[in-house]
Amino acid sequence: MDHIDRLIDLHVPGMGLDRAFYTDASIFERDMECIFRRHWHCAGHASMIDAPGDFFTFNYAQETVVVARDKDGSIHAFLNVCRHRGAEVCTDTSGNTEFFVCPYHAWTYGLDGSLKAARHMPRDFDTRSHGLKTLHVRVVEGLIFISFAPVPLDFAVVEESLRTTIGRYGWGSAKIAHRETYPVHANWKLAVENYVECYHCGPAHPEYSKTHALEQPQHRIEKLNAKMEQRTRNLGIEIHTGDNWQNSLQGQEAIHSFRYALYDGVASGSEDGSAVAPTMGDFTDYDGGVTSIHLGGSTFLVCYPDHGMIYRFVPRTHLTSEMELIWLVRKDAQEGKDYDLHKLTWLWKVTTEEDKKIIEHTSRGVCSHYFQPGPIAPMEYNELRYINWYLDEIRARSSMAA
Known part of the structure; x- marks a missing residue:
C-alpha cells in the first residue's frame, strides 16, 4: 500500500478530501491514469469539423490530440506525436488539410492518422505499423467523445442517455x-x-x-x-x-x-x-x-x-x-x-x-x-x-x- 492508498483509507465518509488530493503531484499522476486515460471525454462538437479535411486540436495535461474529418465523412482522433522522433505533427489549432506533414523530417500522415510517406527510409520500411497513435471515437447527437484507453469503457448506456436528453434538444x-x-x-x-x-x-x-x-x-x-x-x-x-x-x-x-x-x-x-x-x-x-x-x-x-x-x-x-x-x-x-x-x-x-x-x-x-x-x-x-x-x-x- 502506497501513500495514496493510505490516504484513501483514511478518508472520513461525509467529509471533503484531504489537502494532498489537491496538491500532491503523484496523486495528480494517479488521476491522469485512473480518470483521464481511462474514461471518455467530450472533445467538442461535430460542427467544428463540418467539411472533409477539417481538423482541430485540444490538450489534456501533456497530451495533444488531433481530431479530423476524413474524406468519407468519418471522424478520427489521434495523438499529435510523430512516430519518428516525437515532434508535434500538427502545429495549428484548427484548419483544413489533405494530410499532416511533420515539420521536423516531413513524415506525412493521412486524416485517419495513417503514415502515408516517410522520406528516404529504406524500401522495406513498414509504413502500416508507424501510423499515429489513434484513439477511440464516438459521435453522439453531435458531440465528439474520445478515449485514451486501449479497451474503452462501455459507452452504450451513455449513448442511450444522450439520445433521450440532448437528442430532444436538437x-x-x-x-x-x-x-x-x-x-x-x-x-x-x-x-x-x-x-x-x-x-x-x-x-x-x-x-x-x-x-x-x-x-x-x-x-x-x-x-x-x-x-x-x-x-x-x-x-x-x-x-x-x-x-x-x-x-x-x-x-x-x-x-x-x-x-x-x-x-x-x-x-x-x-x-x-x-x-x-x-x-x-x-x-x-x-x-x-x-x-x-x-x-x-x-x-x-x-x-x-x-x-x-x-x-x-x-x-x-x-x-x-x-x-x-x-x-x-x-x-x-x-x-x-x-x-x-x-x-x-x-x-x-x-x-x-x-x-x-x-x-x-x-x-x-x-x-x-x-x-x-x-x-x-x-x-x-x-x-x-x-x-x-x-x-x-x-x-x-x-x-x-x-
Missing part, C-alpha cells in the same frame, strides 16, 4: 456560437467539485440565483419541478433522465442526467430570464426547465430549449486546470439576426468568472498546511457522490494494477 443539428476558456490556478478537482454543487450559488452567484431554482434545497423546488415537467409533457416532449453514476469496475462509463426548474416566468438562462435564441430540437416553446448531465468525470452538459452549454474541465498540472465553455445554438440561427452573442453568453460568462475567483480562493486556502477538510453539506449531495466516485476510481485502478 444538439445533433446544432452549431457552436461561442467558445471561452478560463485558466484556473487550482487542481482540476476543485473546479469540478465547485461545479457539481449549488450550495454556493446563493452567496456566490446572485445573477444565476435570480432565475434558477437549483439554488434552493431540493424539497423547496419540488412544486416548481412538477410544474416544469407538466409543461414539458404539454409540448409533447419526453425527456428520460436517469442515474447511471457508478464506478468503472464493471467496465461501464458513468452518466447522471437530471432536470430542475427555472423560476416562474423564466424562459432561459439569461440576464433577465428571457429567451436568447430560436428554440431547438423538439421544443416549440419554453418549458421553464433545464436538463443537466454529468458524464465521465470531466464533461458536463446544460440544456435550455433555445441553447446548450458544454462544460469541459481540463487538467494541466497538479495545481492548474482550465474550464472550457462551448455555447450551442440551432444550426440555421444567424448571429445578429436570430441571437445576440452578448445576451446569449452573458449569464454563464458572469457565473464562470465568479467560479474562477472562488475556486482560486479555495485553492489558496487548501494549500495551507493547516487546512483540514470539513463536512459536506446536505445541498452538496452531488459533490459527495463525486468524491466517493473519484475515490472508488483511483482505489479500483490501484487494486487492478496490483
Whole structure:
C-alpha cells in the first residue's frame, strides 16, 4: 500500500478530501491514469469539423490530440506525436488539410492518422505499423467523445442517455456560437467539485440565483419541478433522465442526467430570464426547465430549449486546470439576426468568472498546511457522490494494477 492508498483509507465518509488530493503531484499522476486515460471525454462538437479535411486540436495535461474529418465523412482522433522522433505533427489549432506533414523530417500522415510517406527510409520500411497513435471515437447527437484507453469503457448506456436528453434538444443539428476558456490556478478537482454543487450559488452567484431554482434545497423546488415537467409533457416532449453514476469496475462509463426548474416566468438562462435564441430540437416553446448531465468525470452538459452549454474541465498540472465553455445554438440561427452573442453568453460568462475567483480562493486556502477538510453539506449531495466516485476510481485502478 502506497501513500495514496493510505490516504484513501483514511478518508472520513461525509467529509471533503484531504489537502494532498489537491496538491500532491503523484496523486495528480494517479488521476491522469485512473480518470483521464481511462474514461471518455467530450472533445467538442461535430460542427467544428463540418467539411472533409477539417481538423482541430485540444490538450489534456501533456497530451495533444488531433481530431479530423476524413474524406468519407468519418471522424478520427489521434495523438499529435510523430512516430519518428516525437515532434508535434500538427502545429495549428484548427484548419483544413489533405494530410499532416511533420515539420521536423516531413513524415506525412493521412486524416485517419495513417503514415502515408516517410522520406528516404529504406524500401522495406513498414509504413502500416508507424501510423499515429489513434484513439477511440464516438459521435453522439453531435458531440465528439474520445478515449485514451486501449479497451474503452462501455459507452452504450451513455449513448442511450444522450439520445433521450440532448437528442430532444436538437444538439445533433446544432452549431457552436461561442467558445471561452478560463485558466484556473487550482487542481482540476476543485473546479469540478465547485461545479457539481449549488450550495454556493446563493452567496456566490446572485445573477444565476435570480432565475434558477437549483439554488434552493431540493424539497423547496419540488412544486416548481412538477410544474416544469407538466409543461414539458404539454409540448409533447419526453425527456428520460436517469442515474447511471457508478464506478468503472464493471467496465461501464458513468452518466447522471437530471432536470430542475427555472423560476416562474423564466424562459432561459439569461440576464433577465428571457429567451436568447430560436428554440431547438423538439421544443416549440419554453418549458421553464433545464436538463443537466454529468458524464465521465470531466464533461458536463446544460440544456435550455433555445441553447446548450458544454462544460469541459481540463487538467494541466497538479495545481492548474482550465474550464472550457462551448455555447450551442440551432444550426440555421444567424448571429445578429436570430441571437445576440452578448445576451446569449452573458449569464454563464458572469457565473464562470465568479467560479474562477472562488475556486482560486479555495485553492489558496487548501494549500495551507493547516487546512483540514470539513463536512459536506446536505445541498452538496452531488459533490459527495463525486468524491466517493473519484475515490472508488483511483482505489479500483490501484487494486487492478496490483
